[in-house]
Amino acid sequence: MILSKWFQFIKPNFNFYRDGFFEFPFLANTPEAFIESTINTPGSKHNIEEQTVYRNNPFIKGEMRYRKIDDGLWLTITNIEFKHDTVIKSVYAKDIPSEHYSITYTVFESEVKLQNMFIDKVPFQNKFWGFKKPGVDVGACFYKGSKCQFYIYYVSPSWIEKHIPLDQLDSKIPFKKFLDSDKGFVSYQDIVPNAEELSHEILNTFKIFNKDVFNKTILKAQTLNLLSTFFKNVFRDNRKDYYQEKGSVDYxxxxxxxxxxxxxxxxxxxxxxxxxxxxxxxxxxxxxxxxxxxxxxxxxxxxxxxxxxxxxxxxxxxxxxxxxxxxxxxxxxxxxxxxxxxxxxxxxxxxxxx
CATH class of the missing domain: 1.10.10.60 (Homeodomain-like)
Structure with a gap:
């Protein structure tokens, strides 16, 4: 698809070029809305049986896999390469309810230039976690050539209530205060040991999901193990700084x-x-x-x-x-x-x- 025609399709939800970056929104109200909007993006091909969306347009190339893991729990895994400097940010449709929390594990590789005459640049991996409340706008920037993996877990309040013992935790714990406040987003670096290895195991189960009837159970166990570790460790995090009100941070x-x-x-x-x-x-x-x-x-x-x-x-x-x-x-x-x-x-x- 030529660039001008692609712009014509995407224009209603695309902010074009600002401050050196192309801005891409993604619909974040619900996991289903996010998946549907990705399927309908120009340049996308949807394999329903694999539950995979392959994407190749003038700005990005890669694929997104998705699955409902449990009642109130979805996971999307995106592998993507950026063809231009790009900002990806969440947007919300006013007519769609938004109640899911999202937990994102991001691994992206870019190049760092060195001063060494024999090694002028090296690949550099950056990894971080983000926890976002419903309805909170966030954004992330990526340079041309960056290769990224996004693991986005969408969890409903009912799923958290069923699996995470919030009522048994001290209300003075910083993350508990964050959950009980009108704050929006927080990120972490190395909050889950072996996160990349565990995530690759989950990705592999996605890829071979239809080959073994036990993969549904295996995937649920893998995901619960990783998320349990995430929550266990964030409740141990002792950051004491006040979190910002929703909308007050330009993410x-x-x-x-x-x-x-x-x-x-x-x-x-x-x-x-x-x-x-x-x-x-x-x-x-x-x-x-x-x-x-x-x-x-x-x-x-x-x-x-x-x-x-x-x-x-x-x-x-x-x-x-x-x-x-x-x-x-x-x-x-x-x-x-x-x-x-x-x-x-x-x-x-x-x-x-x-």
Whole structure:
């Protein structure tokens, strides 16, 4: 389908080009509405038996698999490659009720440019979880060439009430306070150990679902295991910062801020004032909103991501430790090693493959 004709089809729900990114909305009222809107997107081919939607249009290429796992629980798994810089954000139709919570596990791979003359760029994986209340607008930004996986669990209040013992939990627990408040969204980094491995097992069951009558039971068990671990660990999370009211956070700007940090890890941190200037938001609000969403300050988030890149360079390249130190902005290798050990529990040399 040519680009102009594709625009004609998508225009009612497409905000075109803003601030260097094409904006794509997705209908988020219910899992069924999201799936139906994906099926009807131009360039999509729907395989009903596989419960898979294959997509190839001028902006994205990939597929989305979907299944109802249990009463009140749906899961969609999307593999996608972006052909342009893109913002994906939720939208809500006024005439469709919205009551599902969504739990999203995202894994996306992009490239980080290095200063090294022999290795000029490396793939960098970013992983995070997001928990969103019904009716809350969120957004995420992705650069051209990014390859992403989205695991979106749609859970109804009745499913949570049946499977998660909220009534037995202390009301002073931060996440319990969040659930009981008029707050909208929160994200986490490494909240589920082995999340990628567990998610790939679920994806494999999706792919072979029709080949074994026991796969329905297996899929339900796999999903319940992962979600139980998620909830168990978020209730242990001790972030004490106040969450923001629904609608008070510009999630698209916060997503862009995160992207500006995670794709420039080999360069000196540009500073909060420069970030706020680029995003057209006050530095105080940027700091408050970022911490309310990601659970840590911008500075700490930047350090954590640099140490994540450093770990990849330690484990996947032959680059000398002192050069890795320089790549992530530390001229002093000893200081770098101390920060690295604080993050990963061991010195860089101890985590280098033999």
């Amino acid at each position: 698209k700007k916060i997503a862009k801020c995160e992207l500006m940090i995670s794709t420039k890890l080999s360069k000196p941190f540009m500073g909060i004032d420069r970030l706020s200037e680029k995003l057209n938001i006050s530095s105080s609000k940027l700091k408050m909103d970022f911490k309310s969403v990601y659970g840590k300050s911008i500075l700490q988030y930047n350090i954590d991501k640099k140490m994540q890149l450093a770990l990849q360079l330690v484990q996947n390249t032959q680059m000398q430790i002192k050069h890795i130190s320089q790549e992530v902005g530390y001229e002093n290798p000893s200081k770098f090693s101390a920060v690295f050990k604080k993050k990963h529990g061991k010195l860089p040399s101890e985590l280098r493959p033999e």
